[in-house]
Amino acid sequence: MEETHATREGLEQALYSLLPTGLAGVDAARGRARLRTLVTLRWLAVAGQTAAVLFVHFGLGFELPLGLCLTVIAASAWLNVFMSFAMRDQLLLKGWEAVLQLGFDTLQLALLLALTGGLANPFLLFLLAPVTVAATSLRRRFSVSVAILAIVCAALMxxxxxDLPGPEGEPFDLPALFEWGHFAALGIGILFFTVSSLRLSEDEARLIRALDAASIVMAREQRLSALGTMAAMTAHELGTPLxxxxxVAKELAGEFDREDPRYEDIRxxxxxxxxxxxxxxQLSRSREAEDIVHANMPLSSLVEEAAAPFKGLGVELKVTYSPGENGEPRVPMIRRSPEVLHALGAFIENAVSFADSQVRAVASWTDRQFMVTISDDGPGFAADVMPKLGEPYVSQRGEAHLGGGDMGLGFFIAKTLIERTGGRIATRxxxxxxxxxxxxAVWPRTALESLESDRIQINNPAVET
Known part of the structure; x- marks a missing residue:
């Protein structure tokens, strides 16, 4: 049992070592922007800026430094033309390359705003655009750099x-207090969008990595199951030549005398x-029995199988089962699920690692649902992590836990697998x-119940409540 436990722990640690860890790992997984995306956004900005400048100058009759404005807009257009010829559209830019382009966009937009009224221009809020793009696609330090550049440009305005242009060459004379209020609103908006976009993108990256880890775990379980099938096929194919x-050996033995030295070799x-x-x-008979169990097995046997690798590790691990309210006395048959086995094994493993002396795994059932309750006599869940349980990278007990290091993926993967099979998790x-x-863990009977109508009669030991 200890060898099985060590093997499982080694495989889990190898899996987690393939993934980035901590916030540094999240930043390492980010920080890349596609050139085509930035070029497309810049063309949209060029079209919008050109239309706005021409409409204000010719449509509304406002006096603008039209030549300077169109020159600034043309700079963005020429940058796009250069990028389109010099680089591939699908190129993933490095962090510093992306921040240079977004920094150019920030300076270009700030200069255009400065030519058309500066802080008094109601389009000042468009400085949020390059900041938001940086915060959602680049690493934190690059995003902060773009945000600081935008604030500095706004302050210099x-x-x-x-002056803000007006009709018939008469500029608007807005109070300085209004302009500084406009600047304060922009600064607060930049800080808010930067922080919120960073947090949202980091949470999304963590969730994606955690789901990838769950997929890797299930792929490993399926490969192990496939090895059993291959062994059965090998046993079947070798039977005929053997x-x-x-x-032939028995027929040859009959052609030699017992005193002939070749007789012993043939025998x-x-x-x-x-x-x-x-x-x-024996392999074939074992596999045939396993195939039957693979499709259908008693609920109690599934819990026993999940708990088996963790017995004999210095903690008393006891598995019991009994019917709940309105539950039939016979143990119900369920479909054997690798997802459920791995999830229950992860919960039991965690309980064993924190228990002082005892862990209980109780399987029960009613006429509507199946339940598996795992309890230990350890310190329990920390109060500050209880509301966050089930999120990736949250340690269950406020410290490193078995199988996942300090990443907190173990509980998340197990919870995800339970939910994927139609169940739900409750903790306290x-x-x-x-x-x-x-x-x-609780499932509706329809989620796991075997299609077989038969039930296996098993004597049910009493369960301590």
Missing amino acids: SAFAF ATIHL LIAEQADRCREILG NRYPPRHGAIVQ
Whole structure:
């Protein structure tokens, strides 16, 4: 049992080592922007800026420094033309390359705003656009750089911007307090959008990585199951040639006297071929039984199988089962699910690692649902992590836990697998004076119940409540 436990832990650690860890790992997974995306956004900005400048100048009759405005807009257009010819559209830019382009967009937009009124221009809020793009696609330090650049450019507009144009050449004379209020609103907006976009994109990256980890776990479980099928196929295919070898060896043995030295060699070949046939027969019978169980097995056996690798690890691990309210006395048959096995194994493993002396796994059922409750007598869940349980990268007990290092993926993967099979998870601490944690998995009967109508009669031991 200890060897099985060590093997499982080693495989889990190898899996988690393939993924980035901590916030540095999240940043490492980000920080890339596609050139085609930035070029497309810049063309949209060029079209919008050109239309706005021409409409204000010719449509509304406002006096604008039209030549300078169109020159600034043309700079963005020429940059796009250069990028389209110099680089591939699908190129993933490095962080510093993307921040240079977004920095150019920020400076270009700030200069255009400065030519058309600066802080008094109601289109000042468009400085949020490059900041938001940076925050959602680049690493934190690059996003902060673009945000600081936008704020500095807005602050410089108070000293170097042209007057806000008005009709018939009469500029608007807005109070300085209004302009500084406009600047304060822009600064607060930049800070808010930067922080919120960073948090949302980091949460999304964590969730994607955690789901990838769950997929890797399930792929490994399926490969292990496939090895069993391959072993059964091998046993079946080897049966015929071994039978032929055994038959020919017996016929050859009959052609030699017992005193002939070749007789012992031929008899040995026949005995070894017969032994190989017995071994393959045992494998086939075991696989046939496993195939039956693979499709259908008692609920109690599924919990026993999930708990088996963690027995004998210095903590008493007891599995019990009994019907709940309105539940039939016989143990119900369910479909054997690798997802459920792995999830329950992860919960039991965590309970064993934190328990002082005892872990209980209780399987029960009613006429409507199946339940598996895992409890331990350890310190229980920390109060500050209880509301966050089930989120990726949240440690269950406020410290490193078995199988996932300090990443907090173990509980998330197990919860995801339970939900994928139609169940749900409930967690709480035991009521005083007892101490310890309780994790309960609940499924509707239709989610796991076997299509077979038969039930296996098993004597049910009493369960401590």
